[in-house]
Amino acid sequence: MGDSQYSFSLTTFSPSGKLVQIEHALTAVGSGQTSLGIKASNGVVIATEKKLPSILVDETSVQKIQVLTPNIGVVYSGMGPDSRVLVRKSRKQAEQYNLLYKEPIPVTQLVRETAAVMQEFTQSGGVRPFGVSLLVAGYDDKGPQLYQVDPSGSYFSWKASAMGKNTLYTFSSLYTDDMELEDAIHTAILTLKEGFEGQISGKNIEIGVIEADRTVLTAAQIEDYLQEVE
């Protein structure tokens, strides 16, 4: 395929009008562990698989869902180390906004700035795109919001979205517009379960919940929800 001749340099378009490196980055995302997010009427839930390379790994030391501000959380699919760089940059941008305006940053603004960072790495010399797609979930004056940001720097607002492996199991059938947060959490778990290889438990998934007044990155409570879903 003629495109392969153009896959050496990120900053060169291929004849078909694509930036091949970004396509490859999306492939990296697509083979990453599943993550998903659902926007409910009163909050947002994000969840991800947490498959560790060995049972000897201390799962409490691994945290895939991260907090960006007290009311914005993020989960990723793809390369973990890349996501850490983005989380670091986003946190700094959010704090800078807060320092200037003494106000928490609106979700859209933070998503926009994070996407701008990701885009920079698709147009600079000597760098490669980030190998992650992020699901940014937050709650601000405009209510609950869920955004997906891709390696190219494009972002979309979703009512519900999944990324990574096995996303054929979508939730278009389960999702309803006025879902409550509790239902959304159950739907998230059910969807994760569909594509899960092995036995799902509180130790190999992570769930994050963002409501009007708090961001909760749950742990043992997952077990309770799992029981309910059974």
Add this chain to the structure above:
Amino acid sequence: MVGKNCFAIASDRRLGVQLQTIATDFQRIFKIHDKLFLGLSGLGSDAQTLHQRLVFRHKLYQLREERDMKPETFASLVSAMLYEKRFGPYFVQPVIAGLGEDDKPFICTMDSIGAKELAKDFVVAGTASESLYGACESMFKPDMDHEELFETISQALVSSIDRDCLSGWGGHVYIVTPTEVTERILKGRMD
């Protein structure tokens, strides 16, 4: 000055360099958006430059966030911008007045390097500020409607600037309610 669901912001109209009067219609109060006004006393050129910079920042904010800035946010922005120039400051003293969430009046002033002073009743700035403090303190009542507020702020302003040789040539008063903005010119001692 704060009233019931409204506020008033007023200034004098003299622009001078010590004893010489350069202008008698100098605009010192600027509108940032329909519910946010900024008064800048002090050095004329710094007042104009700072106003232009703030309008610039606010316009970008409006485009990005698709909404107007809240007065509290704007005050934080002004404070940050002034402190950036901590060791070469703008020689201005801003007075910020606006209607915030649910049209609640918000006023504040700050010194030339951005130290905010919030108040629930009135804030003053300028060469006649000591006079103004006295006049406002004695004439202010809480929860005045916009008619009474206009009378009060006008009396306080005119009585103070008439006694100050560096202020004068009348007054400019803006009364802002959730539905409208009224601008009036006052006549004081024209000297």
